[in-house]
Amino acid sequence: MTEVTELSWPEADAPHTKEVLLNLGPQHPSTHGVLRLVLELDGEYVARVDPHIGYLHRGTEKLAESFTYTQIFPLTDRLDYLCPPSNNLAFALAVEKLLGIEAPIRAQYIRVLMAELARISGHLLITGALPLDLGAMTALLYAMREREMIMDLLEMISGARMHTSFCRVGGVREDLPDGFFPKIREFCDIFPNRIRDYERLVDNNRVFLKRTQGIGVISAADGIDLGLSGPNLRASGVDWDIRRDEPYEIYDRLAFNVITRDEGDCYARWRCRVDEMRESVRIIEQCLDQMPDGPFQIDMPTIAFPVDKDRVHCSMEALIQHFDLSAYGFKVPKGEVYSAIEAPKGELGFYIISDGSPKPFRMKVRAPSFVNLQALFGVTNARYLADMIAVLGSLDPVMAEVDK
Amino acid sequence: MSVETSLIRTLIAERFGGAIEELGFSHGVHAFAAPPDMIVQLCRFLKEHPALRFDFLSDICGVDHYPEAPRYEAVYHLFSLPNKWRVRIKCRLRDPPRIPSVTGVWRTANWHEREAWDMYGIRFEGHPDLRRIYMWEGFEGFPQRKDFPLRGYKDKLNPFGAEGPPPTQPDLATKDIP
Numbered sequence: 001m002t003e004v005t006e007l008s009w010p011e012a013d014a015p016h017t018k019e020v021l022l023n024l025g026p027q028h029p030s031t032h033g034v035l036r037l038v039l040e041l042d043g044e045y046v047a048r049v050d051p052h053i054g055y056l057h058r059g060t061e062k063l064a065e066s067f068t069y070t071q072i073f074p075l076t077d078r079l080d081y082l083c084p085p086s087n088n089l090a091f092a093l094a095v096e097k098l099l100g101i102e103a104p105i106r107a108q109y110i111r112v113l114m115a116e117l118a119r120i121s122g123h124l125l126i127t128g129a130l131p132l133d134l135g136a137m138t139a140l141l142y143a144m145r146e147r148e149m150i151m152d153l154l155e156m157i158s159g160a161r162m163h164t165s166f167c168r169v170g171g172v173r174e175d176l177p178d179g180f181f182p183k184i185r186e187f188c189d190i191f192p193n194r195i196r197d198y199e200r201l202v203d204n205n206r207v208f209l210k211r212t213q214g215i216g217v218i219s220a221a222d223g224i225d226l227g228l229s230g231p232n233l234r235a236s237g238v239d240w241d242i243r244r245d246e247p248y249e250i251y252d253r254l255a256f257n258v259i260t261r262d263e264g265d266c267y268a269r270w271r272c273r274v275d276e277m278r279e280s281v282r283i284i285e286q287c288l289d290q291m292p293d294g295p296f297q298i299d300m301p302t303i304a305f306p307v308d309k310d311r312v313h314c315s316m317e318a319l320i321q322h323f324d325l326s327a328y329g330f331k332v333p334k335g336e337v338y339s340a341i342e343a344p345k346g347e348l349g350f351y352i353i354s355d356g357s358p359k360p361f362r363m364k365v366r367a368p369s370f371v372n373l374q375a376l377f378g379v380t381n382a383r384y385l386a387d388m389i390a391v392l393g394s395l396d397p398v399m400a401e402v403d404k
Numbered sequence: 405m406s407v408e409t410s411l412i413r414t415l416i417a418e419r420f421g422g423a424i425e426e427l428g429f430s431h432g433v434h435a436f437a438a439p440p441d442m443i444v445q446l447c448r449f450l451k452e453h454p455a456l457r458f459d460f461l462s463d464i465c466g467v468d469h470y471p472e473a474p475r476y477e478a479v480y481h482l483f484s485l486p487n488k489w490r491v492r493i494k495c496r497l498r499d500p501p502r503i504p505s506v507t508g509v510w511r512t513a514n515w516h517e518r519e520a521w522d523m524y525g526i527r528f529e530g531h532p533d534l535r536r537i538y539m540w541e542g543f544e545g546f547p548q549r550k551d552f553p554l555r556g557y558k559d560k561l562n563p564f565g566a567e568g569p570p571p572t573q574p575d576l577a578t579k580d581i582p
Contacts, residue, residue, distance in 0.1 A: 053538070057538040059547065061548060062547060062554065224460055225510055226511055338492060351465055351481065404538075
């Protein structure tokens with residue numbers, strides 16, 4: 001006969017709490033990629049969170065050391081894959097600073113135009129994805145509809161929907177195609193109304209407001225201490241935008257507002273991005289109005305590919321130039337540079353050390369998502385698990401950029 | 405030579421004397437070289453001095469200058485939000501590389517330092533939680549060092565890697581971390 005042990009239930013009033021370890025991710029829809037959070041739960045409370053990253057580590061920096069400068073552009077595409085043009089731009093600017101050159105004005109306008117399209121595309125995702133994480137699905141589907149328009153525009157310019165690789169050191173790859181201007185003007189006309197649609201969808205959603213307002217508050221001092229940048233920091237009331245404060249390319253010719261909020265909560269971070277999309281449309285319209293004629297690539301045969309591709313087939317010099325640049329690359333003078341731009345996620349910096357060869361000696365990417373994600377430590381301790389999803393969504397990390 | 409360069413330089417010279425070497429101003433960044441044992445004091449000074457206020461740590465980056473002789477380097481990029489200035493501090497480190505951690509000055513240094521440890525094996529002394537961040541636990545070697553092969557070492561998971569066993573460096577093994 002087996003012995004029957006009497007099961008004893010904990011007394012109703014006796015504290016019977018045990019911390020539970022829970023793995024959230026790496027495959028979980030609300031972690032926006034392959035992020036694994038090891039959570040120590042005390043009931044619904046998150047006692048401790050330990051993010052594990054690196055599932056998407058591709059060794060971008062190590063790879064870059066064995067690539068020529070032109071070959072690195074496709075690598076930068078794959079950092080923040082929602083907005084590759086800004087990554088291309090950041091890298092091109094860093095190399096151009098080392099070389100002491102500047103792209104022609106028309107190329108700068110094209111780059112800024114594309115970077116702002118990318119900003120809208122990146123912000124659109126979080127506009128829809130944060131409500132999705134909190135249970136409101138509709139906004140994401142509408143946001144994807146508009147994102148498709150941007151994809152089409154980028155495809156028109158570069159031939160690729162996502163990984164455009166359109167920048168080159170000293171300019172862009174090609175000129176804008178015929179029929180591009182009416183298309184993008186149409187987008188600029190339609191899009192501000194669509195932003196109003198999202199606002200109507202989400203801003204009146206009481207569940208969304210309850211779950212974001214006053215949740216995950218980061219003060220300005222904490223935000224700076226944690227290294228937040230971009231809209232995440234501006235939502236805490238820090239008025240800092242690299243586009244305005246250290247203007248690169250032609251941003252000093254453009255009029256735009258830097259959006260800041262004082263609350264520092266999840267809603268403010270979401271709101272900042274929605275408002276930034278409006279400013280981006282303004283920037284794009286100004287780019288279209290001001291876009292000058294002229295070359296789209298610097299006139300330096302040692303750095304830029306031949307503009308007229310047909311010449312490669314009939315001119316010896318052009319063939320040699322093309323071959324030399326493709327096979328060997330171009331030499332970049334010895335030195336080091338740290339160049340940062342205002343990417344959609346925050347300060348995207350490239351630190352490049354050159355030893356005078358056609359390949360970088362060291363390339364460090366200061367990835368904004370990597371730093372922003374770390375702030376999860378600072379805000380989510382002793383918070384409800386459900387709130388943590390909101391905080392994570394509002395910080396808007398892109399895991400490809402976190403893991404490099 | 406701008407006003408800010410001379411201001412930063414004189415303030416640093418006043419406080420630290422000749423210990424901090426100036427490397428000049430290029431591409432918008434003022435560069436300084438510091439001995440590793442002074443990094444925490446220097447960072448705190450730059451962050452807290454009312455005229456400088458480098459309150460934002462942009463980045464910490466490890467560099468391997470193999471086969472040069474002090475081989476490693478830790479590079480800090482600081483930004484001043486009120487003044488919009490940028491400063492780079494470079495510390496050359498002997499093998500095995502060690503440097504005090506600046507996590508006490510900025511919390512954001514935590515992951516940057518973990519990355520530099522993971523990729524270069526630079527040990528940040530006083531770091532609260534110096535674990536690997538990108539590579540998995542139990543990984544041997546430091547992949548961004550110049551003598552680490554691009555494709556890694558050959559093993560059963562990596563048939564295309566370079567021949568030769570991964571270098572074991574017992575004094576730098578992850579388990580030793582306090």
